[in-house]
Amino acid sequence: MKLNVILSNDNSISKGDMMKIEILGTGCAKCKKTKELVEQAVAELGVNAEVVKVEDINAALDYGVMITPAVVIDGDVKMAGKVPTIEKVKEWLS
Secondary structure, three states: OEEEEEEOOOOOOOHHHOEEEEEEOOOOHHHHHHHHHHHHHHHHHOOOEEEEEEOOHHHHHHOOOOOOOEEEEOOEEEEEOOOOOHHHHHHHHO
């Protein structure tokens, strides 16, 4: 199951110009917290991004992720197995 949240400060930005951020996880508390932190960082930085919650374990396995939560930005796995700090997320987005 994928849930899309598009956070953009400019409605003229096309999806092709947006960063794609995937939160991989089954819906556990840590996965939900990770998604909240990512959305907060995106909003605070004003980054144009599509935040997608991916609950399909096969999608996680396709990235080589064996433990969740995981954060994938534009196809690159940034972290797996723990909740990142908001500072770390902002670092990835900058």
